[in-house]
Amino acid sequence: MGISIVIVILMKIHQSNSPVTVGLFVTCLADLIRPQVAFAAVSLLENAQCEVRVPRGQSCCGQPALNSGDRANSIEIAKQVITEFSDMDYVVVPSGSCADTLKNKYPALFTKDMHWARRAQTLADKTWELTKFLYEKIGLKEIDATLDGVCTYHDSCTGLRELSIYEQPRELLKQVKGLRLKELKDSNVCCGFGGLFSLKYPDISTHLVSDKCTEICNSDADMVLGGDLGCLLNIAGRLRRDNKKARVFHIAEVLAGMTDGPAIGEPEESE
């Protein structure tokens, strides 16, 4: 009896000393287009005493297949992600829509396969969107970042509606020195990205992103931030085409103090 209590206590001590392992699901857009978002996520997680691992066998969460109604390919991609991240304590994703895919869409794919349904649910239960993880799970109180200027925030649809991400990024941004948040009118209205939608229905997509950019300009903010690269590439692409001044950053870059270089879509500095 006494020994078992000692063992339990020793195990607890051991657990509390060993850092939690966080698997970073990089997302294909951060991986290919804006690696700095992933480096920022790593830095934030490491500062929060997490042991970050980046499984090599990852690529994309499968949204293009899922949102095209291609279940067969979605299932295969899901199985790969589930396997690749199976031994992590947590999986953190710097994107609301990709996090939602792991969290809510994968379990729904395996309605007839109990084994994989269970594994999908295990992954779902430990998957977090980055800002939600930092604010709710870690309880991040101090952020060592400075950025002078007025920023506004675009709430990406899936994070907002499926994962209830709204206050987390705002609370985290409050801790960035020099930064003032000015709310964007219609911040909860879609920017018109929608993944393949932006290529299949470019006219509608352009109309929506133009509306979004008009509001961004009306807000007079120096920067627009968000938690999903898809939306940010769309917004930055449109702002740049219209020669608008507002700079675009992923929130992770701001929180990690990685805003010295060019913003999304900006020319390289040496030029």
Place this chain on the structure above:
Amino acid sequence: MSQISSIQRVEFQDRVRTALNDVNLQRAMAKAKSGFVDKRLEAKNALPEFDQIRDAARDIKDHVLSNLDTYLELYEEKVIENGGHVHWARDAEEACSIIAEICKASGARTVTKGKSMVSEEMYLNPALEAVGMEVVETDLGEYIVQLAGETPSHIIAPAVHKTREQITDLFHEHHSPLGYTDRVTQREALVNEARSVLRERFVSADVGITGANFLVAETGANVIVTNEGNGDLTSSLPKVHIVTAGIEKVIPSLEDLSVLLRVLARSATGQEFSAYTSIYSGPRRPEDGEGPEAYHVVLLDNGRSRMLGGDYQSMLRCIRCGACLNHCPVYGAIGGHAYGWIYPGPMGSVLTPLLNGFDSAVDLPNACTLNGRCKEVCPVRIPLSDLLLKHRTEQHERKLTSATSRWILNGWAWLVRRPRFYQAVMAIPLWTMNRVSRGSGGLRWIPFARGWTNTRDFPVPSRKSFLRQWHSKEKGHE
């Protein structure tokens, strides 16, 4: 099959382009946009238990749909008991011929109509005109649309796509011959002019046709909700009243009605209650001073019973409030007519393929960003965006999507499932894009992605992917 879909795709894209370039439409839609949204939110916030009432409303509709046969038969029994007639129509054609027969049998010449989307679904107006009836829409929006020779572009605000100037022109053109020679431009004056023109039509009509927001099984009553009172004049002045409704409109009791009414107007217009909520339970009784001599209900199936028990049954909960249209960014951009059939917006994109056939509207479920705002605001919690995704799955499985897109998807998925090879292959476009962009930060043209680059820069990718950077760094440490 794929040929059909490609033709329709072109048509849809054409309609979209026309809509986006239509200055009047864009002005009207921009004006309407925030009004509905803000008012709904205000009404929702003023009622703390709104979300619980939504749950209750959903449960009522679910209960009915699980016992639809029972409630429909109960309803029919009550209508007959009240002295009315119930007609069952399998499809639009059957419904039109039933209604035309009732009109002819009563010797009617003029028919007034209250707003009814189900009659639009039946193409009732042309069917009645074909048998010599004069049909007059009495809802102001429907009346405007009728004068313009169009169909409604919104299920509760039929003329939302029209500007006031366009309405002025229409009224001037059509009312001048009736003696209204002044060109009126103000909102109130326009309403008054329409009211006085319509007033005479109400009095002279032989048959009045209305829709129904609800059919109450326990009393055999139909309920209509309006803000103009036109439905009441249409129901009670002519000697024959015909109610048209889809079979899913039945609800068990007046108690249930009180729940559903509390979410309907709030979701639709942000009102606590519509100006007129009227309950009609049959023809004039001996002791009644007024009311129609005959009361008919035409219940339309038209594909609804096929949805029972299937993946899309929840769509039958719809109470036609229009909240999903009002909150849909795509609807706000292109208006209702671009959708191609009478039900636009998210509810229409789910319903149209179900009622008209999966290959009839391949674009609709795809022309959506899956932003989920429709699902968020639906008063009866229909998972609209999930149903749109379900449609896409259905299309993929039925091979209604183009062979090229399926081929590309398969190729991409094959690559994605081989991460190391994927990394190696993706290095090629990364390198190329960086070379081409010469540090400018944005690409102005990418082959096969002109839909993007015609109107937007494409932010230049990194020289080396994160995973390659990370893992070469890790190797370096080892």
